[in-house]
Amino acid sequence: xxxxxxxxxxxxxxxxxxxxxxxxxxxxxxxxxxxxxxxxxxxxxxxxxxxxxxxxxxxxxxxxxxxxxxxxxxxxxxxxxxxxxxxxxxxxxxxxxxxxxxxxxxxxxxxxxxxxxxxxxxxxxxxxxxxxxxxxxxxxxxxxxxxxxxxxxxxxxxxxxxxxxxxxxxxxxxxxxxxxxxxxxxxxxxxxxxxxxxxxxxxxxxxxxxxxxxxxxxxxxxxxxxxxxxxxxxxxxxxxxxxxxxxxxxxxxxxxxxxxxxxxxxxxxxxxxxxxxxxxxxxxxxxxxx
Amino acid sequence: xxxxxxxxxxxxxxxxxxxxxxxxxxxxxxxxxxxxxxxxxxxxxxxxxxxxxxxxxxxxxxxxxxxxxxxxxxxxxxxxxxxxxxxxxxxxxxxxxxxxxxxxxxxxxxxxxxxxxxxxxxxxxxxxxxxxxxxxxxxxxxxxxxxxxxxxxxxxxxxxxxxxxxxxxxxxxxxxxxxxxxxxxxxxxxxxxxxxxxxxxxxx
Numbered sequence: 001x002x003x004x005x006x007x008x009x010x011x012x013x014x015x016x017x018x019x020x021x022x023x024x025x026x027x028x029x030x031x032x033x034x035x036x037x038x039x040x041x042x043x044x045x046x047x048x049x050x051x052x053x054x055x056x057x058x059x060x061x062x063x064x065x066x067x068x069x070x071x072x073x074x075x076x077x078x079x080x081x082x083x084x085x086x087x088x089x090x091x092x093x094x095x096x097x098x099x100x101x102x103x104x105x106x107x108x109x110x111x112x113x114x115x116x117x118x119x120x121x122x123x124x125x126x127x128x129x130x131x132x133x134x135x136x137x138x139x140x141x142x143x144x145x146x147x148x149x150x151x152x153x154x155x156x157x158x159x160x161x162x163x164x165x166x167x168x169x170x171x172x173x174x175x176x177x178x179x180x181x182x183x184x185x186x187x188x189x190x191x192x193x194x195x196x197x198x199x200x201x202x203x204x205x206x207x208x209x210x211x212x213x214x215x216x217x218x219x220x221x222x223x224x225x226x227x228x229x230x231x232x233x234x235x236x237x238x239x240x241x242x243x244x245x246x247x248x249x250x251x252x253x254x255x256x257x258x259x260x261x262x263x264x265x266x267x268x269x270x271x272x273x274x275x276x277x278x279x280x281x282x283x284x285x286x287x288x289x290x
Numbered sequence: 291x292x293x294x295x296x297x298x299x300x301x302x303x304x305x306x307x308x309x310x311x312x313x314x315x316x317x318x319x320x321x322x323x324x325x326x327x328x329x330x331x332x333x334x335x336x337x338x339x340x341x342x343x344x345x346x347x348x349x350x351x352x353x354x355x356x357x358x359x360x361x362x363x364x365x366x367x368x369x370x371x372x373x374x375x376x377x378x379x380x381x382x383x384x385x386x387x388x389x390x391x392x393x394x395x396x397x398x399x400x401x402x403x404x405x406x407x408x409x410x411x412x413x414x415x416x417x418x419x420x421x422x423x424x425x426x427x428x429x430x431x432x433x434x435x436x437x438x439x440x441x442x443x444x445x446x447x448x449x450x451x452x453x454x455x456x457x458x459x460x461x462x463x464x465x466x467x468x469x470x471x472x473x474x475x476x477x478x479x480x481x482x483x484x485x486x487x488x489x490x491x492x493x494x
Binding site: 008009014015017018019021022023024025026027028029030031033035036058059060061062118142143146147178180181200202215216217218219220221 | 309310311313314315317318320321322324325326353354355356358359392413414415416417419421439440441442443444468469473486487488
C-alpha cells in the first residue's frame with residue numbers, strides 16, 4: 001500500500017521497518033536495555049523526534065489513531081508537524097484526545113489521563129544513556145550495564161543531596177526497569193515517573209541520533225532511584241491550574257505581561273480542555289472573570 | 291497458466307497478499323504477543339504457506355526476517371518447499387548452525403528444544419540472541435503453567451499443547467539467565483504467543 005505522496009506507507013521502506021521491528025521486539029524482551037539500531041535520516045533534523053518518528057512509522061497501521069504531543073501540548077510546532085507527517089504519509093486518523101488514541105508519540109510528557117492497555121506510547125529521546133554524562137565512553141557504559149554497576153549514578157544523586165540538600169534532578173530522572181537496567185525516561189519531568197510504573201500501556205523509546213531503541217512492557221516495575229532517607233518525590237505547586245483549577249497536574253508558568261504578571265496552567269492541553277468542557281473553572285478562566 | 295507456473299509447478303507459494311499492510315498488521319500481533327507474554331494473539335497470515343510450516347510461523351518469518359537475518363530450520367521442517375519459500379519471500383540466508391541464527395524454527399513434536407544450542411546473546415549485547423519460533427498444536431489443553439513478569443498483570447495461566455518435551459523446564463533455565471537468553475514465539479494455526487526471556491514460569 002502506498003499513499004498519494006509517492007512514499008511507502010508511513011514513509012520508511014519495508015526493510016528499514018523490519019530492522020526497527022526486530023529491535024523493538026528485542027527491546028521488549030529485555031526491558032530497559034538499549035538496543036542499537038540502524039537509525040535512518042528522516043526528513044526532519046535530529047532533535048525533532050527522528051527516533052520517535054521511526055518507531056511510530058514501524059508500529060503504525062492504517063487502523064490506528066495517532067496523537068502527538070510536545071511538552072504536553074498537541075498544538076506546538078513539533079507535534080503539529082509530526083502529526084501532519086503521518087497523516088500525509090500513512091493516511092492515519094489523528095486526534096488530540098488521549099482516550100481516542102491508539103498510538104501516542106510524545107516529547108517530554110506523559111498525558112495526565114491514565115493510559116490504557118492496548119495503547120502504545122512512543123517517547124522521543126535525545127540521550128538514551130542515563131550514564132552518559134557521568135561516563136562519556138560507550139564501551140564503559142555498556143560494561144556498566146552488563147555488570148549492573150550503577151554505583152556512579154547513586155554517587156551523582158548523593159552529590160546532589162550533599163550540595164543542595166535534596167536530589168536536584170528534576171527531569172530525565174533515572175529509573176530502574178524490572179529491577180535490572182537503569183534507564184532514561186527521556187527528558188520528561190520527574191512528575192511523570194510514577195506514571196511509568198506498572199503502566200498498562202506499552203512504552204517504546206526511540207533515539208534517532210544516538211541510534212537506540214528501548215522499551216518498557218505493560219505492567220512492568222519502574223522504580224525511580226532514591227535513598228531510604230531521601231525518598232523520591234515529585235514536584236508540587238502552590239497554585240492550581242488557572243484555567244481548569246486542577247490541583248494534581250504538571251503546571252507550566254506562562255508570563256502574561258511585562259510587569260511580573262503570570263499564570264500557571266496545565267501542561268497537558270487536552271486534559272485541561274477536557275476538564276474545562278466538564279465545567280471545571282480556574283481562577284483566571286474567562287468564566288470566572290465574568 | 292502463466293510462464294512462471296509452467297516452469298516451477300508447486301514451487302512458488304504466495305506470500306502476503308499485500309506485504310506492506312499485512313506485514314504491518316502481522317507485526318502488531320507479534321508486538322502485542324511479545325508485550326503480553328502468555329496471551330495468544332491472532333496474526334495476519336500469508337495467502338499460502340508450505341505444508342511443513344504453520345501459517346503463523348510463515349507469517350512471523352515473512353514479517354521480520356530478511357537478508358540480514360540468518361534462519362535455522364529444524365530437520366523435519368527444512369524441506370525444499372520451505373527453503374524456497376523463505377528464500378523467495380524473505381531472502382533470508384539459511385544456516386546449519388543454530389548459534390548463528392537470528393531466527394530459528396522448531397517443528398511441532400516432542401523433540402526437546404535444546405535452548406542452549408541457540409545464541410543467547412552476550413552480556414554487552416543481550417539483544418543479539420536467537421528468536422526461536424516453536425510450533426505447537428494449540429494454546430489450550432496442555433500442561434498448565436503460571437507466568438509472571440514484565441507484560442503480565444499479576445500472573446496468567448497458559449497451557450499450550452504439543453510443546454517440546456521438557457519445554458517449560460528449559461524456559462525456566464532460560465529465564466534464570468536473564469538478561470541473556472532466547473526469546474520464544476509459540477505458533478499455532480493463525481495465532482502467536484510469546485515467551486520472552488523475561489517471563490517467570492511456575493510449573494505446577
